[in-house]
Amino acid sequence: MKEPRFTKWFAALPALNRPQRLRVLDALRPAAGLDQVLALIAQCRAAGRRCPHCQCERWHRHGHANDLQRYRCFSCRRTFNDLTGTPLARLRLRGKWLDYLDALLVSRPVRAAADTVKVHRNTAFRWRHRFLDRVKEDRxxxxxxxxxxxxxxxxxxxxxxRKLDRPARKRGGVxxxxxxxxxxxxxxxxxxxxxxxxxxxxxxxxxxxxxxxxxxxxxxxxxxxxxxxxxxxxxxxxxxxxxxxxxxxxxxxxxxxxxxxxxxxxxxxxxxxxxxxxxxxxxxxxxxxxxxxxxxxxxxxxxxxxxxxxxxxxxxxxxxxxxx
Structure with missing residues (x-):
């Protein structure tokens, strides 16, 4: 959006009623969450960034893809981003990650977390175990x-x-x-x-x-x-x-x-x-x-x-x- 059009749109915000303001906030929340996640990724990886394929510490920037900076290794010439080699690689909807982590902190079940973040329950379950994959090793x-x-x-x-190595039992069995x-x-x-x-x-x-x-x-x-x-x-x-x-x-x-x-x-x-x-x-x-x-x-x-x-x-x- 060009600046004059944005200025006109921004000036009209005070005229919105309460339901309209809430709709605008809901629409902007994922974008704000995405910016925060990208900043956290860069901050966490900046100090010790190295190639996840060969562990070489020499790399150069190699464009962007899916909102993430990509890098190319000087040694093996393979490309990577800051999530390559982590459990979070290839996960989508990054703008909702922090909201989902808030749900993990209060121990919400899968369906309740999915309803809160507005994702499918299968996505919520997959996210749960991707985010917890390294948590279990922190001792x-x-x-x-x-x-x-x-x-x-x-x-x-x-x-x-899908396959059991014993006879099935009812939920809550003994x-x-x-x-x-x-x-x-x-x-x-x-x-x-x-x-x-x-x-x-x-x-x-x-x-x-x-x-x-x-x-x-x-x-x-x-x-x-x-x-x-x-x-x-x-x-x-x-x-x-x-x-x-x-x-x-x-x-x-x-x-x-x-x-x-x-x-x-x-x-x-x-x-x-x-x-x-x-x-x-x-x-x-x-x-x-x-x-x-x-x-x-x-x-x-x-x-x-x-x-x-x-x-x-x-x-x-x-x-x-x-x-x-």
């Missing part, structure tokens, strides 16, 4: 001091799968066997007294020493005091790696045991389990294949580290490793 460097570890179990789900069995997904959660949290889906059925070595050992400080329940897998794990270990016999009614290093209990991690269960309930069942994404989502919200759409966007395209 603290290590747990120190007193670290509590315990498992929680939820029913294995193949929701959304396991075919009592107790801890292969019908349940095991979620390991470890949390220190500084509220730093790590979690992992270890597989189906009870946790084993090998699984603890894979999912827990890399995140434990050598001087940590590991507090768990009386599960024998933790005792064998701690003995094999020379870790200080205290067990609380919860099944016998033991809750807290005094110690010179601090109270020995697993109440912090069990409280986290309770909050996680309550948070998952409105989603009406989470497919096991997506469970790690939901764990990262909940960990992000529980830590209170990410409180705005801008922060969540930075996390979605590049990890932010920081203390919680």
């Amino acid at each position: 603290p460097g290590c747990l120190n001091g007193i670290a509590e570890a315990d498992e929680m179990f939820i029913l294995e789900s193949q929701k959304g799968s 396991a075919s066997r009592r107790g801890i069995s292969r019908d349940l997904d095991c979620i390991l959660v470890a949390r220190d007294r500084n509220k730093q949290t790590i979690d992992a889906v270890t597989g189906r059925g009870p946790v084993s020493k090998v699984q603890l070595e894979r999912h827990l050992l890399p995140f434990l400080d050598r001087d940590v005091l590991l507090v768990t329940d009386a599960n024998a897998a933790y005792r064998a794990f701690a003995r094999a790696h020379g870790l200080a270990h205290q067990a609380v016999n919860v099944s016998a009614g033991e809750r807290v045991r005094p110690s010179r290093n601090g109270a020995i209990h697993v109440q912090n991690v069990n409280a986290y389990h309770q909050r996680l269960r309550e948070w998952l309930a409105p989603f009406h069942g989470v497919a096991s294949r997506w469970l790690p994404n939901y764990l990262g989502w909940r960990r992000m919200l529980d830590g209170g580290k990410v409180t705005s759409a801008d922060q969540l966007f930075r996390l979605a395209i590049g990890l932010i490793h920081s203390e919680r």
Whole structure:
């Protein structure tokens, strides 16, 4: 629009009634969101921009495409933009991304988020897992001091799968066997007294020493005091790696045991389990294949580290490793 025409249009804005003003704001919101997203992308990538194909740091500008600056690598001669190689590559409707991230921050279900942002529910679901793809990898460097570890179990789900490896069950079904069995997904959660949290889906059925070595050992400080329940897998794990270990016999009614290093209990991690269960309930069942994404989502919200759409966007395209 040329300047004289724009000036005339702008001067007429005060004459609009309230419904008309709201229509203008709704029409302009995606454009404003797009400008903000493009600025965030450039800001996040400017410092360490390199070719995602060969990691070369020498590049030159190579035109624009789909509102994004493109670059050509001096080494491999391939082109890229600042989203190439990230989970957000080739996603459209960028002007609505920040509004959708606001919906993620308040844990809206798929359909409610789709209605809020005015996109299709399939788009909202696809966006959810694209934005959470790297969030699940953002964990603290290590747990120190007193670290509590315990498992929680939820029913294995193949929701959304076209082929099942077991007989189908009705929504809200129950396991075919009592107790801890292969019908349940095991979620390991470890949390220190500084509220730093790590979690992992270890597989189906009870946790084993090998699984603890894979999912827990890399995140434990050598001087940590590991507090768990009386599960024998933790005792064998701690003995094999020379870790200080205290067990609380919860099944016998033991809750807290005094110690010179601090109270020995697993109440912090069990409280986290309770909050996680309550948070998952409105989603009406989470497919096991997506469970790690939901764990990262909940960990992000529980830590209170990410409180705005801008922060969540930075996390979605590049990890932010920081203390919680």
